[in-house]
Amino acid sequence: MLEYTKTILSKVSFDKFLFEKELRKALRTILPEEVAQFKEWCYAQFAKVYRAILNRVFGQLAI
Numbered sequence: 001m002l003e004y005t006k007t008i009l010s011k012v013s014f015d016k017f018l019f020e021k022e023l024r025k026a027l028r029t030i031l032p033e034e035v036a037q038f039k040e041w042c043y044a045q046f047a048k049v050y051r052a053i054l055n056r057v058f059g060q061l062a063i
Contacts, residue, residue: 002034006041013046020053027057035061 005026012018023042030038039058047054 002030002038005030005038009042010045013049016050016053019046019050020057023053023057027061 008022009019009026012022026038027035039054042054042058043051
């Protein structure tokens with residue numbers, strides 16, 4: 001599921017609203033033990049463009 005999620009995010013990364021929607025959906029579907037790896041990948045791939053979205057979405061996980 002993790003690899004599928006990465007593929008989807010890469011394909012929707014052209015639109016910030018769609019990207020955030022799919023990122024939130026991805027966090028509901030991947031296994032809890034995969035979240036850290038997924039977060040690291042997301043920041044490596046998309047931090048230059050979507051750092052604020054990543055911070056907001058991943059920041060809500062700690063709550």
